[in-house]
Amino acid sequence: MSTSIYLSSQDVTAVSGSIGKRGVEITGYATAPLPEGAMINGVITDERPLLSALADLTKQGRLGGKDLRLVIDSSSILTRVETVPKLGRAQLLALTRNTFADSATGREDLLYDYAQLPDTADGRQQVLCSAVERQLVGSYVSLFGAAGLALSAIGIALDGVIQLLDILPQLHQKHYILCMVDGNVLITALFLAGSYRMSNRQRLLGARGTAACRAEMAQSVSSMVQFTSAQKTGFSPDTVYFSGLRPEEQTVCGEINAALSLRAEPLPTTQAFSVQKTDPRKPYAVSDYLFATSGLGEK
Numbered sequence: 454m455s456t457s458i459y460l461s462s463q464d465v466t467a468v469s470g471s472i473g474k475r476g477v478e479i480t481g482y483a484t485a486p487l488p489e490g491a492m493i494n495g496v497i498t499d500e501r502p503l504l505s506a507l508a509d510l511t512k513q514g515r516l517g518g519k520d521l522r523l524v525i526d527s528s529s530i531l532t533r534v535e536t537v538p539k540l541g542r543a544q545l546l547a548l549t550r551n552t553f554a555d556s557a558t559g560r561e562d563l564l565y566d567y568a569q570l571p572d573t574a575d576g577r578q579q580v581l582c583s584a585v586e587r588q589l590v591g592s593y594v595s596l597f598g599a600a601g602l603a604l605s606a607i608g609i610a611l612d613g614v615i616q617l618l619d620i621l622p623q624l625h626q627k628h629y630i631l632c633m634v635d636g637n638v639l640i641t642a643l644f645l646a647g648s649y650r651m652s653n654r655q656r657l658l659g660a661r662g663t664a665a666c667r668a669e670m671a672q673s674v675s676s677m678v679q680f681t682s683a684q685k686t687g688f689s690p691d692t693v694y695f696s697g698l699r700p701e702e703q704t705v706c707g708e709i710n711a712a713l714s715l716r717a718e719p720l721p722t723t724q725a726f727s728v729q730k731t732d733p734r735k736p737y738a739v740s741d742y743l744f745a746t747s748g749l750g751e752k
Contacts, residue, residue, distance in 0.1 A: 454469055454470060454471055454480055454518065454520070455469070455470070455471060455518070455520040455521075455522055455605075455748075455749050456468070456469045456481075456515070456516060456517070456518055456520065456521050456522065457469075457522045457523075457524055457745050457746065457747070457748030457749050458510075458516070458521065458522070458523055458524070458745060458748070459523075459524040459525075459526075459610070459744040459745040459748070460487075460492055460497075460503065460523075460525075460593075461487075461492065461635050461636055461744075462487070462489075462491075462492045462493060462494075462635070462636035462637070462638075463486070463487055463489075463636050464484050464485060464486045464487050464506075465484070465485045465487060465503070465506040465507065465510065466482070466483070466484050466741075466742055466744070466745040467481075467482065467483050467484075467510050467515045467516060467745060468481070468482045468742050468745040468746045468748075468749065469481040469482070469515070469518070470729075470746075470749050471749055472616075472617060472620065472746075472749045472750040472751070473620075474620065476620070476724075476725040476726065476727060477617070477620075477725060477726045477727070477739075477746065477749070478727045478729065479726060479727065479728045479729065479737055479746070480729045480730060481515060481729075481730055482732070482737050482742055482745075483510055483513055483515045484735075485506035485507075485509045485510050486506070487502050487503065487506060488502050491503055494527050494528055494529070494638075495525060495526050495527025495528070495529065495530070495589070496527065496529075496589065496592070497592050497593070497596060500596055500599065503596060504596070504599060504600050507596075507597070507600040507602065508600065511600070511601075511602070516602060519605065520605045520606075521597075521602060521603065521604055521605055522604065522605060522606045522607070522608065522748045522749070523593055523597070523604050523606070523607045523608070523748070524607075524608055524609075524610050524613055524744050524745060524747060524748040525585075525589075525590075525593065525607060525608070525609060525610065526609070526610035526611070526635065526640075526744065527585075527589065528638075528654060529560075529585070529586060529589065530583060530584070530585045530589075530609055531553050531556050531563075531582075531583060531584040531585070532581060532582065532583045532609065532611055532612075532652075533552055533553070533581075533582050534570065534579060534580070534581055534582070534649065534650075534651070535548060535552060535579070535580050535582055536573060536577050536578070536579050536580075537577065537578050537580065538577060538578065539577075539578050540578065545567050545580060546565060546567065548567075548580065548582065549565045549566070549567045549580075549582040549583070549584070550565055552582045553565070553582070553584045556584070560586055561586050561587065561588055562586065562587040562588070563584045563585065563586055563587065564584065564585050564586075564587050564590060565582075565583070565584050566582075566583050566584075566609075567580050567581060567582050567583065568580070568581045568583070568612045568615070568616070569581075570615065570619075570648065570649060571619060571647075571648055579648070581611070581612055581615065581649075583609050583611075583612065585609070590607060593607065594607075606748075608747075608748055610633075610744045610747065611640070611642075611652065613744070613747030613748050613750060614631070614633070614642075614743060614744070614747045615649045616747065616750045616751075617743075617746065617747045617750060618631070618644070618649075619647070620725070621723065621725050622723075622725060623721075623723055623725075624644070624647055625647045626646050626647045627644070627646075627647055627692065628644070628645050628646065628688045628689060628690045628691055628692075629644050629690050629691070629692040629693065629694060630642065630643055630644070630674055630677050630678075630690045630692070630693045630694070630715075631644065631693075631694045631695075631696070631720070632670060632673065632674065632693060632694070632695045632696070633695075633696045633697055633743065633744075634657075634670070634695065634696065634697035634698055634702075635697050635744070636661075637656055637657045637661065638654060638655070638656060638657065639654065639655050639656075639657050639669070639670060639673055640652055640653070640654045641653055641654075641655075641673045641674065641676075641677050643677055643680075643681060643690065644690075645681070645686060645688040645690070646688060653673075653677075655669075655673060657669050657670075661699060661702070662699055662701045662702055666702070667702060667704065667705040667708060670695075670702075670705050670709075671705060671708055671709050671712060671713070674693050674709055674713065674715070674717075675712070675713060677690070678690060678713060678715070690715065691715060691716065692715065692716045692717070692718075693706075693709055693715050693716070693717040693718075694717075694718065694719070694720040694721075694740075695717070695718070695719050695720065695740060696719070696720050696739070696740040696741070696743040697740070697741070697743070698719060698740070703719075705717070706718050706719075719738065719740035720739055720740040720743065721739075721740075722737065722738050722739045722740070726739060
């Protein structure tokens with residue numbers, strides 16, 4: 454079993470378990486709150502509350518084991534999907550470097566990686582290329598080292614989420630939009646025929662829980678629908694899934710349904726998820742622990 458952890462601007466979430474072809478097994482999960490300003494846009498700005506949160510989760514026995522993985526997200530992380538003929542590892546790494554040759558200007562030492570996505574219908578290889586500044590990764594390694602914890606892997610949230618959704622039967626061949634709300638950041642991703650196509654991120658200007666904030670979420674969905682129509686793919690999303698919604702924000706689902714005639718709901722925790730230990734005070738829901746859960750996949 455592995456433990457995956459994600460540090461957001463509002464809390465630290467940890468999930469233990471595994472992801473396989475048969476589904477997702479959850480053996481434990483926990484959350485430790487963070488004060489405002491400890492994390493900003495994926496950047497550590499104050500180590501002290503983070504170290505306190507990690508110590509609290511360690512004391513609870515949530516961060517034990519040898520396979521401790523970290524999931525990260527930030528607007529500074531570069532990602533792009535490339536569709537290419539079948540290539541080997543060395544060629545794919547070279548492709549990733551070339552993909553960000555222009556974007557790397559003005560950025561410090563970059564680390565490159567890629568993830569293989571499902572092939573296209575005509576057999577071509579789809580690759581999610583990514584690049585992240587070494588300094589950002591180093592700051593996380595330093596934080597966990599100070600907490601007495603050793604990381605076995607560091608992954609990008611978007612990659613993990615794509616891989617997780619790919620193994621969920623109810624999403625196979627489905628056309629949908631996934632809205633991931635994390636603090637004041639909204640990531641809107643498009644999936645057609647079950648495959649990831651693109652995503653964008655924006656800063657939510659309205660305060661969380663307000664009508665203005667919900668309107669921004671709905672507008673992001675509307676823009677993605679219009680983009681899909683303009684691409685003339687022959688597909689159109691019919692469902693919107695959310696992660697990270699607060700209880701007072703659930704009404705956005707009904708508002709999207711009324712305005713856009715799209716079914717909208719939190720990403721469901723289906724039978725593909727087997728939860729071994731449930732906290733009766735807060736039952737496990739993948740929509741609440743999406744990023745941390747996504748880190749449990751094969752590396």
